[in-house]
Amino acid sequence: MNITEQLTVTARKNRRKTAYIFQDQEISYLELEGAVTKFASRLQQLGYKKGDHIALVVGNSPYYIIGLYGALRMGAVVIPVNPLYTPHEMSYILRNGDVKAIITMDVLLEKFEPIADQLPDVQHYILCNSGTESAHDKSPLAAKMKSFTQMVEEGSLGFDDPGTTDEDTALILYTSGTTGKPKGAMLSHKNIYSNAKDVADYLTIGGEDRVIAALPMFHVFCLTVALNAPLMNGGTVLIMPKFSPQEVFRVARVHEATVFAGVPTMYNYLLQSAENSQDDFSGIRLCISGGSAMPVSLLKGFEEAFDVKVSEGYGLSESSPVTCFNPLDRPRKPGSIGTSILHVKNKVVDEFGEELPTGEVGELIVHGPNVMKGYYKLEEETATALKDGWLYTGDMARMDEEGYFYIVDRKKDMILVGGYNVYPREVEEVLYDHPGVAEAAVIGTPHPESGESVLAFIVTNDSSLDKTTLLEFCRAHLAKYKVPSKIEFMDELPKNTTGKILRKNLRERTAH
Structure with a gap:
């Protein structure tokens, strides 16, 4: 299937049931x-x-x-x-x-x-x-x-x-890697079908549900949770061309939505726009959050304002994407990504692949029918990510005594801007393409609205190069959310003895 x-x-x-509603049609x-x-x-x-x-x-x-x-x-x-x-x-x-x-x-x-x-x-x-x-x-x-x-x-x-067949490739999702070039994660028909079914079963998304699809459909989070899962069981997808708090409230009210899926930034905007809108969400029985960790204060504030449960989960493109969700039939633990969903195993291992005791921090690895076939045309990268059927996520995590997982640190250096992943190397590659740039390093810095923003440190070999010119260059080659919000010129970048740029030092510099 x-x-x-x-x-x-x-x-x-x-046959006559509504599959989707778009622009009220x-x-x-x-x-x-x-x-x-x-x-x-x-x-x-x-x-x-x-x-x-x-x-x-x-x-x-x-x-x-x-x-x-x-x-x-x-x-x-x-x-x-x-x-x-x-x-x-x-x-x-x-x-x-x-x-x-x-x-x-x-x-x-x-x-x-x-x-x-x-x-x-x-x-x-x-x-x-x-x-x-x-x-x-x-x-x-x-x-x-x-x-x-x-x-x-x-x-x-x-x-x-x-x-x-089940093993034939259905999707190739390009996700940026450490080389700066995107890698194509190959997902089979079995991968995407199993994850949609298991998510729908785990979150009890059924034929009576009306799910708001405000996340971008090209992203696997929306594809699996807000599109494939409801269509699996005869539910209705409420398609939103783009996210807008007031439009979410209107769609929820007019079309009697029951499920909303979003990233923490969306929940923050909804909460800030909550005045006189609580009744619009009265039919929502479940909210789903992913993409990055939701601050506990935001989670509690949202739940109190709208009287609804928010189930946080975890996933990545390479696992179609969901591996964990906070369960609905047991206590939810704020700050946790929850427990393994149906048919998927998660565990925390040391650098040798050996499972660590409860509470110890190590790399989170995943096994199940949702794990990708590999990276398209990248045998070496595939061999690094997939070992003995387990997907090595690169995320550091720990597990408590009840099987709840907690992400301790995200994939090294990744920046999350309004729910979109930005990989520093990808931005740096563009900066290095400018003839006036000698060295470049990119990090994420906290932002009150988008969660993080992109900050670039530049060593120039052209004294006439200014920030405006460099930003215009970036806008011509990068999606808007990847363009640095701020550029700082430096005489030299901090490096270790091998010449590797120390992003940690740059983060410490911005913290002061």
């Missing part, structure tokens, strides 16, 4: 099932085959759901990409991912025009209508353009079964 087969089963049982499971099958068949008619790689560069919308499920149904490997990425950032993923087709919004087409010559294998740009006026017929990519809506209309309800 995979998620597209499960959709067929669910649609047969719930309700679509039934029967209509969704039909659109998915038609899109899958049209991809086949265009010559796409099982195993072909298709990029999905779309924001939260029905296009995302139909594009994802349709491509998976015809046997394609889907590569979700953040629509906020610059052409520079997209180029590597699309090339490394051997992409043959790109599903994207029409307003994003201009992002692909400057890199099209780097993507000779891309046969079609499948454009989703944003409702804005645009003259795409003059685009240099016009010959390769297809209309997403027309493809669904022209598709057939009958198509050739690609013979997909």
Whole structure:
């Protein structure tokens, strides 16, 4: 069984039931099932085959759901990409991912025009209508353009079964690594189906639930928890194009939402906007938090204000993503990521892979049907991450006597800006591309709204280089949330005896 087969089963049982609501328009499971099958068949008619790689560069919308499920149904490997990425950032993923087709919004087409010559294998740009006026017929990519809506209309309800197996790759999720180049985590159909089912069962997400999808769908947290899990059991997905506290309250009230999933930053904004909005959340039975640790004071304040439980969890792209959640049938422990979900094992080990006693800090490792196949075209990195079936997360953790886990420190040096991961090396690579930069080091610094912001330390070899010029350079090559909020020029960066830059010293410098 995979998620597209499960959709067929669910649609047969719930033909008239609402699968999703977008901009207050309700679509039934029967209509969704039909659109998915038609899109899958049209991809086949265009010559796409099982195993072909298709990029999905779309924001939260029905296009995302139909594009994802349709491509998976015809046997394609889907590569979700953040629509906020610059052409520079997209180029590597699309090339490394051997992409043959790109599903994207029409307003994003201009992002692909400057890199099209780097993507000779891309046969079609499948454009989703944003409702804005645009003259795409003059685009240099016009010959390769297809209309997403027309493809669904022209598709057939009958198509050739690609013979997909549980072990076939379904998704490749690109996640930045220590090298500065993103790594593609390969998730099988079994990986994503099992995690969606186990999350739905663990959190009792069922057919009566209405789940707000305000997190970005290209992120695996939203994909599994707010999309696949409710569709697994006949629930309704309330699609929000982007997060807005007042719109969350409106959607929750008007469409009688029962579940909300978000990162701590979202909960902070909701709490700050809570005046006269508590009744809007009266139907919410469960809130789910992930992405980073929620401050205990925020967790308690939110629960008191809205009279609802917040279940914190933990996951990573390489595990589809969820491995832990605070259970609903036992006491929740603030500050903990909870206990292992169904069919998944977590344990804390020392540097030799030996399990540590309760309470001792070591590396968190994960085993289960949700653990990735490996990194695409990266055998050495795969061998480092996967050992004897266990995924080594790189996160330091401890476990208490009741089996609750606590993250002691995040993956080394990662910065979390408003729920988005920013890896210092990736920003540094861009900074080093500027001819006036001799050395660069990037760290995270606390920010009252986004959790953290990016701080860059620069040693320049050009005395005329100023912060404004360097920030403009960054904006041209990085998504907005990765651009440094502050730049400091230094005569030299702190280093150890081997010449390695000491980020720890830079953090200490900012703390004073």
